[in-house]
Amino acid sequence: MATKPPAENMARSTKQRTAILELLEHDDAFRSAQDLHAILREAGSKIGLTTVYRTLQAFAEADIVDVMRLPGGDHLYRLCSAEEHHHHLVCRSCGRTVEVAGPTVERWANKVAADHGFTEVGHTLELHGLCAECSQSFKAQ
Amino acid sequence: MATKPPAENMARSTKQRTAILELLEHDDAFRSAQDLHAILREAGSKIGLTTVYRTLQAFAEADIVDVMRLPGGDHLYRLCSAEEHHHHLVCRSCGRTVEVAGPTVERWANKVAADHGFTEVGHTLELHGLCAECSQSFKAQ
DNA sequence: TAGGTGTTGACAATGATTGTCATGACTGGG
DNA sequence: CCCAGTCATGACAATCATTGTCAACACCTA
Ligand SMILES: [Zn+2]
Ligand SMILES: [Zn+2]
Ligand SMILES: [Zn+2]
Ligand SMILES: [Zn+2]
Numbered sequence: 001m002a003t004k005p006p007a008e009n010m011a012r013s014t015k016q017r018t019a020i021l022e023l024l025e026h027d028d029a030f031r032s033a034q035d036l037h038a039i040l041r042e043a044g045s046k047i048g049l050t051t052v053y054r055t056l057q058a059f060a061e062a063d064i065v066d067v068m069r070l071p072g073g074d075h076l077y078r079l080c081s082a083e084e085h086h087h088h089l090v091c092r093s094c095g096r097t098v099e100v101a102g103p104t105v106e107r108w109a110n111k112v113a114a115d116h117g118f119t120e121v122g123h124t125l126e127l128h129g130l131c132a133e134c135s136q137s138f139k140a141q
Numbered sequence: 142m143a144t145k146p147p148a149e150n151m152a153r154s155t156k157q158r159t160a161i162l163e164l165l166e167h168d169d170a171f172r173s174a175q176d177l178h179a180i181l182r183e184a185g186s187k188i189g190l191t192t193v194y195r196t197l198q199a200f201a202e203a204d205i206v207d208v209m210r211l212p213g214g215d216h217l218y219r220l221c222s223a224e225e226h227h228h229h230l231v232c233r234s235c236g237r238t239v240e241v242a243g244p245t246v247e248r249w250a251n252k253v254a255a256d257h258g259f260t261e262v263g264h265t266l267e268l269h270g271l272c273a274e275c276s277q278s279f280k281a282q
Numbered sequence: 283t284a285g286g287t288g289t290t291g292a293c294a295a296t297g298a299t300t301g302t303c304a305t306g307a308c309t310g311g312g
Numbered sequence: 313c314c315c316a317g318t319c320a321t322g323a324c325a326a327t328c329a330t331t332g333t334c335a336a337c338a339c340c341t342a
Binding site: 151155187 | 290293
């Protein structure tokens with residue numbers, strides 16, 4: 001149950017990985033591989049789409065980034081500060097994301113699972129809505 | 142905020158829809174469109190894959206079935222008894238599913254969202270583990 | 283029973299993700 | 313500093329669930 005090995009398959013440090021990491025550091029919303037690729041190309045990088053996909057996957061395995069799935073099924077990535085288990089409150093308009101801990105939920109989940117005889121329980125939880133700012137914009141039509 | 146119109150686009154009753162519905166009625170696990178299609182063909186039906194997809198979508202829109210997404214991104218469907226909002230406790234080995242209500246979670250979600258100035262909040266939550274039976278099998282190696 | 287319309291199914295198209303593999307970029311040792 | 317040994321990259325092909333198309337069909341009702 002320990003945290004995964006820090007960097008399973010990230011032996012070397014490269015321009016591409018650095019570039020992606022830097023992008024993520026200046027962004028508090030979840031982004032897709034395609035988005036990041038587009039941004040990097042826009043900025044003049046010759047990075048390949050495949051590389052972006054692979055790098056993001058590696059980051060995810062190493063728990064360097066959090067992954068979330070869009071209703072459509074696409075993967076989105078975000079650099080998260082919290083080291084421990086947490087969930088996300090995402091603005092469905094601008095993408096702004098807040099990390100939230102859910103001790104209440106964790107307890108509830110464990111109890112429910114136990115009550116039904118389940119073991120090895122895990123869970124996925126995500127909150128989505130309109131952030132304060134976007135709520136305003138919408139109210140003002 | 143009322144429940145969606147019962148049957149937006151399901152004007153007629155057909156053999157295919159009946160067949161799919163019947164399959165779902167005798168199954169308490171989530172199944173994919175492809176699974177259901179395979180089973181129906183197996184049983185001699187000439188139903189088309191496209192039809193299964195469309196029907197399942199329609200059922201989902203009409204809140205006749207619940208949808209869940211696999212880590213890989215595929216859609217799974219299940220006929221649910223509870224009419225109100227609920228979540229799922231799924232066995233990741235055999236797929237057996239239990240419906241659970243989560244008043245605690247609902248309250249928690251609303252509070253967290255409000256604390257951060259978010260409005261129009263919704264959430265997705267799912268529990269997965271090993272059911273009592275599968276836990277046994279695994280323990281017995 | 284016949285017509286109007288919702289449905290079907292074979293097939294093509296989509297599009298994000300993954301596989302391939304020759305070429306290029308790190309890094310540690312000499 | 314230079315080189316070999318790897319690991320990483322990127323252009324391109326391949327997957328594969330899902331969606332789009334559209335002519336042939338099946339409901340249902342008047
Ligand atoms: Zn949690
Ligand atoms: Zn916002
Ligand atoms: Zn359900
Ligand atoms: Zn089970």
